[in-house]
Amino acid sequence: MIRLDRVSKSFGSVEALQDVSLTVAAGEFVAIVGASGCGKSTLLRLVAGLVPTTAGRVVLGGTAVTEPRADTAMVFQAATLLPWADVLRNVTFPLRLMRKAKGKMLGDTEARARALLATAGLAGFEHRLPRELSGGMQQRVAICRALLQDPRVLLMDEPFGALDALTREEMSLELLRIWQGREMAVVFVTHSIPEAVLLADRVVVMSPRPGRIAEIIEVGLPRPRSFEQEGSPAFQRAAQRIRALIYGGRVAHAA
Amino acid sequence: MRPSIRGALPSLIAVVALFAIWEGACRGFGIRPFILPMPSLIAAETWGAWPVVLNHTLATFGTVMWGFAASVLISLPLAMLIASSPAISAAIYPLLVITQSIPKVALAPILIVALGANELPRIIVTFLVAFFPLVVGTVAGLLATPPELIELGRACRAGKLQELLRIRLPFAVPFVFGGLKVAAALAVVGAVVAEFVGADAGLGYLIQTSMAFFRTPLAFGAVVLLAAMGIVLFQAVSIAERVLFPWSSGADRPVA
Ligand SMILES: Nc1ncnc2c1ncn2[C@@H]1O[C@H](COP(=O)(O)OP(=O)(O)OP(=O)(O)O)[C@@H](O)[C@H]1O
Ligand SMILES: [Mg+2]
Numbered sequence: 459m460i461r462l463d464r465v466s467k468s469f470g471s472v473e474a475l476q477d478v479s480l481t482v483a484a485g486e487f488v489a490i491v492g493a494s495g496c497g498k499s500t501l502l503r504l505v506a507g508l509v510p511t512t513a514g515r516v517v518l519g520g521t522a523v524t525e526p527r528a529d530t531a532m533v534f535q536a537a538t539l540l541p542w543a544d545v546l547r548n549v550t551f552p553l554r555l556m557r558k559a560k561g562k563m564l565g566d567t568e569a570r571a572r573a574l575l576a577t578a579g580l581a582g583f584e585h586r587l588p589r590e591l592s593g594g595m596q597q598r599v600a601i602c603r604a605l606l607q608d609p610r611v612l613l614m615d616e617p618f619g620a621l622d623a624l625t626r627e628e629m630s631l632e633l634l635r636i637w638q639g640r641e642m643a644v645v646f647v648t649h650s651i652p653e654a655v656l657l658a659d660r661v662v663v664m665s666p667r668p669g670r671i672a673e674i675i676e677v678g679l680p681r682p683r684s685f686e687q688e689g690s691p692a693f694q695r696a697a698q699r700i701r702a703l704i705y706g707g708r709v710a711h712a713a
Numbered sequence: 714m715r716p717s718i719r720g721a722l723p724s725l726i727a728v729v730a731l732f733a734i735w736e737g738a739c740r741g742f743g744i745r746p747f748i749l750p751m752p753s754l755i756a757a758e759t760w761g762a763w764p765v766v767l768n769h770t771l772a773t774f775g776t777v778m779w780g781f782a783a784s785v786l787i788s789l790p791l792a793m794l795i796a797s798s799p800a801i802s803a804a805i806y807p808l809l810v811i812t813q814s815i816p817k818v819a820l821a822p823i824l825i826v827a828l829g830a831n832e833l834p835r836i837i838v839t840f841l842v843a844f845f846p847l848v849v850g851t852v853a854g855l856l857a858t859p860p861e862l863i864e865l866g867r868a869c870r871a872g873k874l875q876e877l878l879r880i881r882l883p884f885a886v887p888f889v890f891g892g893l894k895v896a897a898a899l900a901v902v903g904a905v906v907a908e909f910v911g912a913d914a915g916l917g918y919l920i921q922t923s924m925a926f927f928r929t930p931l932a933f934g935a936v937v938l939l940a941a942m943g944i945v946l947f948q949a950v951s952i953a954e955r956v957l958f959p960w961s962s963g964a965d966r967p968v969a
Contacts, residue, residue, distance in 0.1 A: 506868055508864060508867055508868060525870070526867060526868045526869070526870050527870075528870065530868075531868075532864075532865075532868045534861050534864070534865070536859075536861055538859065538861040538862055538864075538865050540862070540880070540883070540884075541884070541960060542883045542884075542886070542958070542960045542961070551869070552865075552868075552869040555866065555869040555870070555871050555875065555879060556869055556870055587960050589960075
């Protein structure tokens with residue numbers, strides 16, 4: 459579905475990504491972890507078509523990515539909702555902007571949006587303004603907004619980074635539930651190793667300066683996933699390995 | 714309605730108290746009316762001349778509204794132009810600052826000579842006094858749009874025009890209204906400045922002629938009416954904001 463072919467990206471003299479190759483299958487859930495500044499956001503923005511590569515190419519469904527595509531949706535760390543629009547209009551904003559929800563289509567889009575909001579536990583909040591919602595609810599709206607585009611690729615840049623630990627766990631499982639019902643590849647950037655292991659089929663570990671892929675870890679846990687699996691040896695092994703890669707083995711020897 | 718009345722109560726008490734002290738001081742110290750008239754005398758004289766005063770008020774109000782309208786019509790597109798590119802901004806902003814550094818009182822006679830003794834120079838002076846904060850506020854709003862929102866727009870394949878109309882402009886609304894409130898108050902100032910220099914009607918003209926004949930209370934009446942006009946316009950803008958853009962007058966709006 460997504461293929462990065464020896465991709466490099468520089469901002470002036472800063473080499474954000476160097477020679478990154480990665481393939482993500484259709485419907486696959488891939489997490490990306492790595493130290494701050496190792497180019498995770500840059501990688502997502504390359505796939506989203508928001509920035510061009512310096513070298514190499516990004517191919518999505520057989521065609522090279524040169525600009526943002528309608529079948530790719532993005533969720534940012536902050537909810538980035540329009541403060542003037544209510545929840546429903548926020549969720550339908552991308553489709554209205556892309557003129558995919560006009561006239562008769564709009565009614566249909568709004569019906570789908572309401573259904574989606576209901577599954578995200580936001581029924582009854584359709585006509586609230588963003589500032590009337592909690593941080594977790596706002597982020598749910600942002601995720602609904604991305605899902606309503608029915609993307610084949612969902613790019614998430616630390617989507618739960620601004621949430622408290624409880625909300626975060628709850629929303630991880632919710633995300634998995636929604637993903638399972640769809641044919642949608644997810645690329646999920648996070649700073650939480652347990653979160654990455656819990657969610658992903660594979661975890662891409664990146665190393666900084668310049669940003670490269672250090673290793674790709676297969677998480678061999680059965681689905682559906684749950685927090686009980688955190689105690690399992692397979693989970694521990696994966697988490698341990700990722701930690702060792704990120705900290706260069708320092709943590710493994712610490713205690 | 715209730716809460717707004719309760720909110721207005723302190724300012725009402727303050728104004729009443731001010732007038733009461735003023736009245737008391739004038740009577741107590743025996744200040745002569747042509748130096749500082751007491752409020753009751755101001756009210757009586759103004760009321761006594763009310764058909765004339767009303768005409769002058771309407772004349773000033775007309776100038777204020779035309780100047781304010783011109784400010785809005787010119788400032789908003791100008792702000793969009795400035796916000797659209799750093800190069801345009803670098804070219805236009807210094808010119809705008811120059812127009813602000815020129816004393817409008819000095820400019821008014823020149824304009825009257827150039828354009829004739831009619832309404833136009835007064836409207837232009839009003840515009841020149843009022844438009845600047847509106848431009849600055851609108852530009853600030855257009856540029857304050859969070860980069861994430863811009864990126865969201867780009868990810869949704871929005872073009873530059875769509876980005877401006879669907880994201881930047883709505884985001885700038887609270888800033889625009891901040892500018893509009895200042896512009897409304899300044900438009901009154903601008904109109905009076907213009908009337909001081911060349912006019913045969915208006916509250917500015919009334920102040921000048923009244924003072925020439927030592928009718929100080931009438932001049933004070935005109936000043937009070939000007940203040941009232943400023944307050945009414947300011948409130949009208951605030952109400953328009955609340956009615957048209959309820960989300961704008963909420964929690965995290967910029968300080969106007
Ligand atoms: N628009 C840009 N202009 C210049 N440099 C940039 C830009 N975007 C990213 N960089 C640089 O590229 C490098 C990678 O940035 P990126 O945001 O991709 O890191 P990240 O892995 O997402 O970090 P974090 O975990 O803190 O979000 C950094 O050194 C950053 O300074
Ligand atoms: Mg990042």
